[in-house]
Amino acid sequence: MWRDASLYSRGFFVGRKFTRAGRQLFCVIYFLACYGAVQAAAAVPRQTPGFKRAMKVVTDETGRRVAIPFSVQRIVTLAPDLTETVYALGLEGKLAADTTFCDTPAAAKLKPHIGSPQTPSLEAIVAMHPDLVLATTSINRPETVDALLRLGISVYTSDPHTVRGMLDSIARMADLMGANEQGVGLVAQLQARLDAVHSRIAELPLVHVLFVVWEDPLITIGQNTFIADALRWAGAESVIVADQNYPQVSMEEIVRLQPEYILFTGNHAESNDDHELSRLRTRPAWKALKAIQMGHIVQVDDEITKPSPGLVGAIEQIARELHPGVFSSDGRGESIELQGGVTAEIFANMLWERERDFCAL
Amino acid sequence: MRPLTPQRILGICALLCGVLFAVCVVSLRMGAYPISVRDILSTLFNAAAGRREEIPVEFWQVVFGLRLPRIALGILVGASLSTAGAGFQALLRNPLADPYVLGVSSGAALGAIVSLIVAPHTVGAIQIAAFVGAASTIAAVYFLGRRGGQLDSPTLLLAGIVAASFLSAIIMFLLTMVTGSELRSIAFWLMGDLTAPPPTTNVLGWLGFLFFVFIVAAGAMYTTSSDLNLILTGEQEAKHLGVNVNRVKFVVYIAASVLTGLAVSVSGAIGYVGLLVPHVMRMLFGTDYRMLIPTAAIGGAIAIVLADTLARTVVAPTELPVGAMTALAGAPVFIYLMRRRMR
Numbered sequence: 115m116w117r118d119a120s121l122y123s124r125g126f127f128v129g130r131k132f133t134r135a136g137r138q139l140f141c142v143i144y145f146l147a148c149y150g151a152v153q154a155a156a157a158v159p160r161q162t163p164g165f166k167r168a169m170k171v172v173t174d175e176t177g178r179r180v181a182i183p184f185s186v187q188r189i190v191t192l193a194p195d196l197t198e199t200v201y202a203l204g205l206e207g208k209l210a211a212d213t214t215f216c217d218t219p220a221a222a223k224l225k226p227h228i229g230s231p232q233t234p235s236l237e238a239i240v241a242m243h244p245d246l247v248l249a250t251t252s253i254n255r256p257e258t259v260d261a262l263l264r265l266g267i268s269v270y271t272s273d274p275h276t277v278r279g280m281l282d283s284i285a286r287m288a289d290l291m292g293a294n295e296q297g298v299g300l301v302a303q304l305q306a307r308l309d310a311v312h313s314r315i316a317e318l319p320l321v322h323v324l325f326v327v328w329e330d331p332l333i334t335i336g337q338n339t340f341i342a343d344a345l346r347w348a349g350a351e352s353v354i355v356a357d358q359n360y361p362q363v364s365m366e367e368i369v370r371l372q373p374e375y376i377l378f379t380g381n382h383a384e385s386n387d388d389h390e391l392s393r394l395r396t397r398p399a400w401k402a403l404k405a406i407q408m409g410h411i412v413q414v415d416d417e418i419t420k421p422s423p424g425l426v427g428a429i430e431q432i433a434r435e436l437h438p439g440v441f442s443s444d445g446r447g448e449s450i451e452l453q454g455g456v457t458a459e460i461f462a463n464m465l466w467e468r469e470r471d472f473c474a475l
Numbered sequence: 476m477r478p479l480t481p482q483r484i485l486g487i488c489a490l491l492c493g494v495l496f497a498v499c500v501v502s503l504r505m506g507a508y509p510i511s512v513r514d515i516l517s518t519l520f521n522a523a524a525g526r527r528e529e530i531p532v533e534f535w536q537v538v539f540g541l542r543l544p545r546i547a548l549g550i551l552v553g554a555s556l557s558t559a560g561a562g563f564q565a566l567l568r569n570p571l572a573d574p575y576v577l578g579v580s581s582g583a584a585l586g587a588i589v590s591l592i593v594a595p596h597t598v599g600a601i602q603i604a605a606f607v608g609a610a611s612t613i614a615a616v617y618f619l620g621r622r623g624g625q626l627d628s629p630t631l632l633l634a635g636i637v638a639a640s641f642l643s644a645i646i647m648f649l650l651t652m653v654t655g656s657e658l659r660s661i662a663f664w665l666m667g668d669l670t671a672p673p674p675t676t677n678v679l680g681w682l683g684f685l686f687f688v689f690i691v692a693a694g695a696m697y698t699t700s701s702d703l704n705l706i707l708t709g710e711q712e713a714k715h716l717g718v719n720v721n722r723v724k725f726v727v728y729i730a731a732s733v734l735t736g737l738a739v740s741v742s743g744a745i746g747y748v749g750l751l752v753p754h755v756m757r758m759l760f761g762t763d764y765r766m767l768i769p770t771a772a773i774g775g776a777i778a779i780v781l782a783d784t785l786a787r788t789v790v791a792p793t794e795l796p797v798g799a800m801t802a803l804a805g806a807p808v809f810i811y812l813m814r815r816r817m818r
Contacts, residue, residue, distance in 0.1 A: 237506045
């Protein structure tokens with residue numbers, strides 16, 4: 115097949131007297147095509163029509179200037195933490211749709227879905243007639259937000275990097291959704307719980323921990339993530355200092371640093387601490403960690419992975435586990451729901467992306 | 476063997492254009508937002524007649540804001556990649572050549588990653604940086620791939636492959652520096668992604684510009700098509716028959732590289748189409764480049780529009796990367812054609 119090219123084909127259709135004329139014809143056709151393209155570009159109207167509604171212009175947390183209606187009746191969330199915030203504010207009646215990842219609270223699973231946070235269907239979002247779409251930098255892609263804004267849909271993007279940033283973000287979003295009072299109330303209540311934790315552990319030294327995002331390869335958190343900040347609120351500090359958000363670190367480094375506690379998220383949901391511990395004790399490098407030998411491992415609530423109101427519960431849990439001395443007296447233990455699944459999914463997704471980067475090259 | 480006539484080429488191209496149009500209509504119809512064919516046609520009709528106010532806002536958003544630009548971009552990318560693939564296969568005289576074999580996609584990826592590190596969240600930065608990266612790679616490989624002042628196919632191939640692996644190594648190093656959200660953008664970009672919004676608000680102008688570049692590059696390649704037929708039988712033979720082999724190689728190299736760079740910078744590295752569509756078209760319509768270049772261009776457009784439609788609808792409302800879909804849907808078709816030909 116490869117060598118079939120025929121010898122009669124020298125010149126453009128010599129037999130049919132098409133040689134020079136053929137090339138000239140092509141030139142004319144290009145010319146017309148280019149002219150047509152330019153004309154079409156000039157002739158057709160450009161922008162999509164805006165909503166004829168009262169709008170206010172706000173600057174979101176990524177610096178985009180966006181117009182948002184004064185009265186927000188239909189909300190679409192693009193991330194599980196945003197869904198949780200909407201529920202915590204008592205605005206579930208206005209939530210038109212969320213993502214396939216949203217499972218907290220359980221009722222969120224019953225809402226219509228517009229796809230996963232990273233590859234939502236823009237059409238499905240349009241079909242929901244949203245007044246406001248909430249996005250977050252922690253899982254959504256900026257391309258999604260830009261595309262929605264192009265369509266004239268109001269999008270507010272939150273960008274929390276700290277626990278306080280999360281609280282501010284909640285207050286701002288509550289205000290945009292017309293729930294200023296609920297927002298202020300929720301933030302005050304969460305802040306009070308944080309202060310209560312802080313007052314107990316403020317005098318204690320920080321506990322050095324390893325926060326395990328993924329076990330093999332070992333991926334942990336960087337210092338700029340809200341998880342690192344949440345750990346500080348809980349009186350702990352990651353032994354790894356890195357500028358990347360989710361750095362991959364070598365086991366040797368961990369053995370050298372010898373963290374006092376190892377924190378896992380609930381993505382090993384089915385196993386309990388003891389089971390986890392016995393499993394890790396059989397693994398060569400992990401065996402060498404003093405924290406493993408002493409049984410210092412903590413399964414942290416999944417909520418730690420989301421900058422949402424549930425994060426405060428996770429902070430309380432970590433603080434109790436790492437500083438049993440100051441918390442033992444009162445036996446106050448808010449029941450913390452464990453939701454398996456979402457963390458595994460987020461981190462699996464993240465990891466899959468990393469892997470894919472390398473495969474795709 | 477029947478001689479190839481202009482009529483036959485035009486006829487087959489018209490037929491393929493008909494298929495492309497049908498695929499586009501199907502693609503316009505399908506999606507997470509339900510629109511009937513009647514609504515689509517009336518929307519198109521109203522838009523053509525300039526009666527914007529009669530179109531419901533959402534129809535406008537879905538048809539003109541989302542589906543049509545995506546289809547147009549798909550046509551452009553598919554046609555570019557497939558034409559470039561056909562060009563490289565002739566230039567390197569290697570059936571395994573695809574648009575990315577000479578490292579253009581790695582250069583573009585490097586440019587994209589650098590832009591994400593230097594200027595994240597800047598609309599259009601990725602596309603521009605990717606094109607700069609692709610163009611630099613094209614130039615570097617061109618100078619590395621010459622022997623005795625002339626483009627030498629084996630040297631060019633080796634230079635391209637070495638450049639690709641070198642750039643990939645740099646990319647892997649840089650990827651460790653990129654943080655979460657940028658990593659996400661780059662991952663989707665590397666997979667091939669038609670959803671990224673264009674860098675300007677004037678979408679039509681942008682698409683018009685891209686099509687202009689495509690027409691110029693593909694047209695330049697087409698002027699060499701009869702010479703390519705001869706070069707494929709052997710460079711010496713072609714020289715003896717009066718073909719200016721060096722000029723032809725230069726034109727094909729530049730045209731194919733520009734087409735690849737163009738496609739990669741707007742949509743990321745969509746694999747598979749550039750390799751297989753030219754082969755499919757050879758199986759269907761013969762190996763003559765005067766026929767192959769236009770049919771490959773239209774065939775590539777059909778392939779990408781189909782793949783993207785599937786990517787949008789298979790697991791709706793979530794969307795798959797189009798790059799995954801091209802291989803998934805294309806491989807069985809290719810194997811079927813290949814086996815049938817062997818019988």
